[in-house]
Amino acid sequence: MVVTVSDAESLMEAMAGTEPRVVQISGTIQLSGMNDVGSNKTILGLGADAKIVGGGLYLYREKNVIIRNITFEDANEDAIGITTETTNVWIDHCTFMNGADGLIDIVRESSYVTLSWNVFRNHHKTILIGHSDAAASDAGFLKVTLHHNWFDATQTRHPSVRFGQVHVLNNYYLNNLSYGVASRMEADVVVEGNYFLNTWFPCRAGYADSEPGDIVERGNLIETNMPPPPSEDPNDPPPPATPVCETRGAAFDPAAAYAYTADPAEDVPALVMRHAGAGRI
Numbered sequence: 001m002v003v004t005v006s007d008a009e010s011l012m013e014a015m016a017g018t019e020p021r022v023v024q025i026s027g028t029i030q031l032s033g034m035n036d037v038g039s040n041k042t043i044l045g046l047g048a049d050a051k052i053v054g055g056g057l058y059l060y061r062e063k064n065v066i067i068r069n070i071t072f073e074d075a076n077e078d079a080i081g082i083t084t085e086t087t088n089v090w091i092d093h094c095t096f097m098n099g100a101d102g103l104i105d106i107v108r109e110s111s112y113v114t115l116s117w118n119v120f121r122n123h124h125k126t127i128l129i130g131h132s133d134a135a136a137s138d139a140g141f142l143k144v145t146l147h148h149n150w151f152d153a154t155q156t157r158h159p160s161v162r163f164g165q166v167h168v169l170n171n172y173y174l175n176n177l178s179y180g181v182a183s184r185m186e187a188d189v190v191v192e193g194n195y196f197l198n199t200w201f202p203c204r205a206g207y208a209d210s211e212p213g214d215i216v217e218r219g220n221l222i223e224t225n226m227p228p229p230p231s232e233d234p235n236d237p238p239p240p241a242t243p244v245c246e247t248r249g250a251a252f253d254p255a256a257a258y259a260y261t262a263d264p265a266e267d268v269p270a271l272v273m274r275h276a277g278a279g280r281i
Helices: 008-015 265-275
Strands: 002-005 021-025 028-036 041-045 051-060 063-068 071-073 080-083 087-092 095-097 104-106 111-116 119-121 127-129 143-147 150-152 160-162 165-169 172-174 181-184 188-192 195-197 203-205 214-218 221-223
Touching (some): 008 028, 195 265
Parallel strands (some): 021 041, 063 087, 104 127, 111 143, 119 150, 150 172, 172 195
């Protein structure tokens, strides 16, 4: 079943329940707070100007959800919250900016989430995977892939991971003031084939009060063309003369979970700037 909506009431009605439905968003929809998305839904923006403004989408114990081709602006909480045993979620070709809290949270035993070809800009706490150091029940869950996303001058959490098993592949990091990827509290993170430009802490093992997780890097390209700006985050040490991707432990092998071919890191900026974000599918 396919439904086209252009106002908040129609959107919330169409997203409810568990029956399969394609919900097409036309134009700008003004929301507030977090709004429930049921299982078996595809939320698809029409054309190049579909927007959700002021509020976010909330997935609680849901499965089989696709969110594509939507710009999320000015959410007064999170733009997308994925929580409590939610599985099989694909967020693709969206643009995110100016949220009050996180742009995307993936927490509380959720798993099998892919974030692909998205643009994140003008934000501080970008993507959180694993909500606290005490959430040991998350071990074995939070399996997430991020590929071909553009983190455009966002500050932190690209992503920040606790307990999860996360593959960070072929993303473009540009002018990220605080850090790129953080592996915390028993996380396993593979950082592969990414391009970091003016990101002075591309990868961190541990962050703030969290114990370090495992983090493996391979095939990344790290470059600078400006002096490091001062960070506003008290958890950041003074930037190094030459940024490097911090590593620890062995993490995991993504190829054991799925087949993929990594793009060369030097090709990533052009690919991502050309194809990522809403309006480009």
